[in-house]
Amino acid sequence: MSPDRPDYPRLTLAGWGRTNPTGAWLARVHCPDDLVRALTHAPERGVIARGLGRSYGDASQNAGGLVIDSTGAAQFLLDPDTGVVTASAGASIQAILEGIVPYGFFVPVTPGTRFVTVGGAIASDIHGKNHHRAGSWCDHVLSFRLALPDGSVLDVDRDRHPKVFWATAGGMGLTGVITEATFRCYPIETSRLLVDTDRTRDLDHAIELMAGGDDAYDYSVAWIDLLARGRFMGRSVLTRGRFARREELPPALRTHPLAYEGRQLANVPPVFPSGLLNPWSVRLFNEFWYRKAPACRRGEIQDIPTFFHPLDMIGNWNLIYGPRGFIQWQCVVPEDAVETLRDIVRQLSDAGCTSFLAVLKRFGPGNEGHLSFPIAGWTLSLDIPVGDPRLATLLDRLDEQVAAEGGRIYLAKDSRLRRELLEVMYPRLDEWRRIRDTLDPNRLLRSDLGRRLGLCPD
Amino acid sequence: MRHHFRVGHPIHRLPDQAGTSTSVLTVEDALGAVQSALVLGGTSEIALAVIDRLAADRCRRVVLAARDTAGAAAAAEHLRAAGVETTDVIEFDAADISRHPALIETVFAEHGDFDLVLLAFGVLGDQATFDRDPVAAANAVTVNYVGAVSTGLSVAQELRRQGHGTLVVLSSVAAERPRKTNFVYGSSKAGLDAFAQGLGDALEGTGAHVLVVRPGFVKTRMTAGLPPQPFSTTPAAVADAVVQGLARKRHTVWAPPILRWVFALLRHLPRPLWRLISAR
Numbered sequence: 001m002s003p004d005r006p007d008y009p010r011l012t013l014a015g016w017g018r019t020n021p022t023g024a025w026l027a028r029v030h031c032p033d034d035l036v037r038a039l040t041h042a043p044e045r046g047v048i049a050r051g052l053g054r055s056y057g058d059a060s061q062n063a064g065g066l067v068i069d070s071t072g073a074a075q076f077l078l079d080p081d082t083g084v085v086t087a088s089a090g091a092s093i094q095a096i097l098e099g100i101v102p103y104g105f106f107v108p109v110t111p112g113t114r115f116v117t118v119g120g121a122i123a124s125d126i127h128g129k130n131h132h133r134a135g136s137w138c139d140h141v142l143s144f145r146l147a148l149p150d151g152s153v154l155d156v157d158r159d160r161h162p163k164v165f166w167a168t169a170g171g172m173g174l175t176g177v178i179t180e181a182t183f184r185c186y187p188i189e190t191s192r193l194l195v196d197t198d199r200t201r202d203l204d205h206a207i208e209l210m211a212g213g214d215d216a217y218d219y220s221v222a223w224i225d226l227l228a229r230g231r232f233m234g235r236s237v238l239t240r241g242r243f244a245r246r247e248e249l250p251p252a253l254r255t256h257p258l259a260y261e262g263r264q265l266a267n268v269p270p271v272f273p274s275g276l277l278n279p280w281s282v283r284l285f286n287e288f289w290y291r292k293a294p295a296c297r298r299g300e301i302q303d304i305p306t307f308f309h310p311l312d313m314i315g316n317w318n319l320i321y322g323p324r325g326f327i328q329w330q331c332v333v334p335e336d337a338v339e340t341l342r343d344i345v346r347q348l349s350d351a352g353c354t355s356f357l358a359v360l361k362r363f364g365p366g367n368e369g370h371l372s373f374p375i376a377g378w379t380l381s382l383d384i385p386v387g388d389p390r391l392a393t394l395l396d397r398l399d400e401q402v403a404a405e406g407g408r409i410y411l412a413k414d415s416r417l418r419r420e421l422l423e424v425m426y427p428r429l430d431e432w433r434r435i436r437d438t439l440d441p442n443r444l445l446r447s448d449l450g451r452r453l454g455l456c457p458d
Numbered sequence: 459m460r461h462h463f464r465v466g467h468p469i470h471r472l473p474d475q476a477g478t479s480t481s482v483l484t485v486e487d488a489l490g491a492v493q494s495a496l497v498l499g500g501t502s503e504i505a506l507a508v509i510d511r512l513a514a515d516r517c518r519r520v521v522l523a524a525r526d527t528a529g530a531a532a533a534a535e536h537l538r539a540a541g542v543e544t545t546d547v548i549e550f551d552a553a554d555i556s557r558h559p560a561l562i563e564t565v566f567a568e569h570g571d572f573d574l575v576l577l578a579f580g581v582l583g584d585q586a587t588f589d590r591d592p593v594a595a596a597n598a599v600t601v602n603y604v605g606a607v608s609t610g611l612s613v614a615q616e617l618r619r620q621g622h623g624t625l626v627v628l629s630s631v632a633a634e635r636p637r638k639t640n641f642v643y644g645s646s647k648a649g650l651d652a653f654a655q656g657l658g659d660a661l662e663g664t665g666a667h668v669l670v671v672r673p674g675f676v677k678t679r680m681t682a683g684l685p686p687q688p689f690s691t692t693p694a695a696v697a698d699a700v701v702q703g704l705a706r707k708r709h710t711v712w713a714p715p716i717l718r719w720v721f722a723l724l725r726h727l728p729r730p731l732w733r734l735i736s737a738r
Contacts, residue, residue, distance in 0.1 A: 012665050019488035023621035023665030045620070057488065063571075063621030063665055324707060327488050389702060392489040392515070415488035418516060448622070451571070452487065 006038070013067060016318050017056040018325030019386055019415050022063035022448055026050075030073045032147070032179050038068050039177055040151040046446030046456070047149065049177040051117030052092060055124060056328040057415030058448035059172050065446060068177060071117060078103060083185045084142070089119030089178045094262050096185075097304070101260035105185040106243070106304075108140035112359075114262060114309050119178040124412035125170035125372040129219035129308070132364040136374050137183075138169035139367050144181035149444040153179070162368070167435040170372035172411055174445045174455055175436050188243045190257040193219070193307045195241035197297045199290065203234020203345055207338060207378075210238065210362045218242040219307070222360040225286045226348050226382060227279070234345045236360060237293040241307060250301065263305055267315035274322025277385050282356045289356075311357075321385045327415055329395055330381035332363060332374060333407035340405045341378045344398055348382065351394055358382035370432035373410045381413070392416070411449065419454050490705030491516040492573035492624075496565060498550060498609055499579025500524035503678045504628060504671075506533050507697035508576060513540040521569055523550035523561075524579075552579040552605035553597065562612035571620050574704075575613050577606055577627045577654075580647075582680050588642045595642045602646035607653055614657055617666035624667045626700060627654035631674045631712070634721045637736035658709055669703055671696065673713040689717055 006027065014021035027038040039047060045065035052071060053060055061067065069090075076087030076096055083105050087096060093107055094114040100106070109121075109128045116126065122144060127136040134140070143157045146168060154176070158165045168175045196217070200206040206222050214220045217240035224236040246257050311317050318326070333340050348355070359381045366375040384391060399409060399421055408425035409417050423429050433455075437443075443456050450456035487493075493516050497505045500522025509520055520542050524530035527549050534545035546569065550561065566572065580602045588595035610625065617623040633651035636644040651670060658668030673696045675687035696713040703711035712718040724732070 010664075012663055017488065020622070021665060023618070023663075064619055065621070325488070386488060387706060389705065392491065392705070395489075416491065419493070452493070457570075 006041070008038075008066065013050065013053070013061045014325070015057045015060065015415065016054050017327055017383075017415055018318060018321070018323070019327060020058055020061075020448070022058070022061050024062050024065055024067045027066060027068045028072055029068055029070050032153075034073075035068060035070055035177060035179060036147050036151055036153065038066065039147055039149055042066050042149055042444050046444045047177075048445060048447040048450075049089070049119060049123075049173050051090065051120035052115045054113055054116050054120065056413040057411075058452065059124070059412055060120075061448040062446055063448055063451075070119070070179070074117075076118075078105065078185070080105075083187060084182060085185050086180060086182045087118045088180045089117060091118050092116065093118075093121070097260060098262060100185055101188070101191050101304070102258050104187055104189065104258055106188045107185055108134060108183060109137045110308050112309060113312050114305075115312065118181050118183075119173075122169060122178055122181060123171060123173040125367070125369050125374075126412070127363070127374050129221045129361065131374055132214050132220065132362050133218055135364060135367055136369075136372060138166075138369055138372065141165075141169070141181055141183040144168070145179045146176035146439075147179050148176045148439055149442065163435050164439065166368045166372075167370050167432050167439075169367070169369035170411075171369075171432065171436070172371065172449060172455070173447065174450050175439050176445065188258075189246045190244045190249055190253075191260045191304055192244045192249060192253060192257070193241040193302050193304070194244045194248060195239055195297075195300045195302045195307060197294055197300065198238045198240075199293050199295045200236045200238060202232055203236070203342060206234060206236040206238060206360060207341075210360075214240065214362050220361070223289065224345070224358045224360045224380075225290050226345065226353050226355045226358045227283050227286050228290075229349050233349050234342070235290060237290060239307075241302070244301065253301070260304060262309075263313060264315050265313045268317055268319040270316070270319060272319045272322055274324045274385070274387065277321060277354060277356070279352050279354050282354045285356050321383075324386045326383050326385045327391070327395075328381065328383050328413040329398070330373075330379060330410040330413045331398070331402040331407055332377050332379040332410075333402055333405045334375065334377040335362075337377065337405040337407065340401055340407075341380065344380065344401060347394065347398065351390065353382065353384055353394075354388070355382040355384050370428040370435070371411065371426055373408065373412070375406075375408070377407065379410075381410070411453075414449065414453075417453060419452070422453050422455075487516065490701070490707070492704070493517060494519040494570070494572050495574040495576065496521045496523065496569075496572045496613075497576045497578055498523050498613075499552070499577070499628075500530040500547065500550070501526050501533060502576075502578035502628070503693040504673070504676065504696050504700075505576045505578035506537070507693040508626070508700050509537055509542070510540050511697055511701045512574070513537055513542045517541075517574075518543040519569070520544075521546045521548065521565060521572075523548045523565070525549070525551050550579075552601045552609070555600070555605060555608045558605070558608040559612045562609060562616060566616040566620075571623065572616075573623055575617070575623065575625045577610060577613070577625060579605065580628065580680075582640070582643055585638075585640050585642060598642060599646040599649075602643070603649040603653070606650050610653060610657055614661060614666065618661065618664045621665040623665075624669055624704065625654075625657070626669045626671060626704075627651075629654060629670050629672050631672050631717050631721055633672065635725045635732065635736075638733065639737065655709075667707075669700070669708060669711060671700055671703070671711045671713065672717065674717045676713075689714055689720065
């Protein structure tokens, strides 16, 4: 870097799956001015914003270029009359929950981890257990502020600037750097949930229960055992719930109905070897997890971390996959493609896919985001340790099946999609590219994901 | 009434950011698939077999740098048939050391990033000829080792700059212990091997990565007419091992893999015994 630029440290950055770290300069910025300065001094290999690094693949990496981290400058403002929150892009859902839950509000959408930032939530248009009723994150965003590499800052309103708004929603950070956002949060009476659990015999049973009963619940998701075969194929534990009203709490909890604490029970040591998660250990875990769940339970009281963020109880849980890391694969297929879904589950279970965090969920309709992931249908997400030589071919085949059905792969999780399939999966890509070119004509916003998939120059 | 929360402290209590460790190796895609490759020694049978396999996956852009540009052009045509979209052939002489830095810089400037660079040039030579003609021996060492140093360091500079990419260096089991029947070649490969290992360690934490490949006796043009050796292998088998090594993010690949253990033993044999065994 030339001397007129700040002397940022050079280090390697990876996604949560830790599969392909690359070297970049990291600018930790502490105020919007800093951010704009870093952005306008982007090196020729471009710039990308990074939050808490929870996207699994290479979305928040920029090999040889600049990465801007604004998590150190986080703050937010709640209007308790309306539930509207304005937060800086680096604020995490965790921090926001600690602030707003005691006032009786909850974020519109939360993924399986609360360690994601508001900026990342928009860039990936994240979804959660309530997608079938509430849609994804950007459905609740009213406006955001977008900094561009030429130094300009846009205030983007969802009604007045729909093109820029929806190109940025799910745009993987490639349309500009979000500096702050205003979004709706929703009132809750208590910080506890009433949870119903159903253990399903097989995949069809799970599909039947979800298709038939999800609409009665605000939140719904199924953990699925991908190692079960034969007539048990796709057996699942379905948990569904809603926030409890105050009078539904047992008396002991009623004194502090809005108490919230984001707990962490343990940390994974950084020296975990590869290969500890193997077909045998995962089969054992899955058997235990399935049998531990009650066949049918109604009205169990759970707190927010237990219901929404169970994995966050183990800090750095991604380290259990060892230094080689792991892949997340998440697809969605349209509602009527149940046969394809069944076929995908069968192939994964036949392959003995070592996945213990597989999740099945029914999505509601998608939104106008050009690259936003959710569409009405079934989404399956799983993690697989890297190492099995058959994995690449298997996943390539599944990608093709998904694309042929009009489904798609979630870019926030991707680390290996074949470039040619992207336009098939996201048919509005050209429209997105045109809007991106007006925002960033010099294509300075770049990431490894963008380079790999041809979203930005090689 | 508006509540203003400043939540600087909770942010600092968050767990460490993901993946700032330097212990993990890299290629462009999580499963080792590469999209672009540069081959130095663009007519090497092993290198072309590697590209063949990568082309079947995601490799779409290949540059072949070779002294024999006609041979490389024929190879490029074959690669296009195998699925590579764009190929280019450039003239490259491994012995012309002073031109290497500019040449590598130009290739990267003109063609953009490379996910993979294969350092695949080398000459075997004939020990009896070398014994008679020390200058020929030194020239062979220049190609195998000195030329690899000048290109390897130039490539490393580019990989460091681009923040990702793998340099695959074709070494040899001959680097493990010199044999009296080809010690000039063996010593040049020993130098190359040590250089590549050191370079790999130096690049740790930059996003770039070095993979050292140690094949045994490979049946190629280079070894045509030589008596076959135990554990001999083919370019296809070596290429399979390299592709698997890329996917598994290895530092070192032996082909066939058993040679790792064979040479763990051989390198510690007493000299008189080694002389006897390696005499063939």
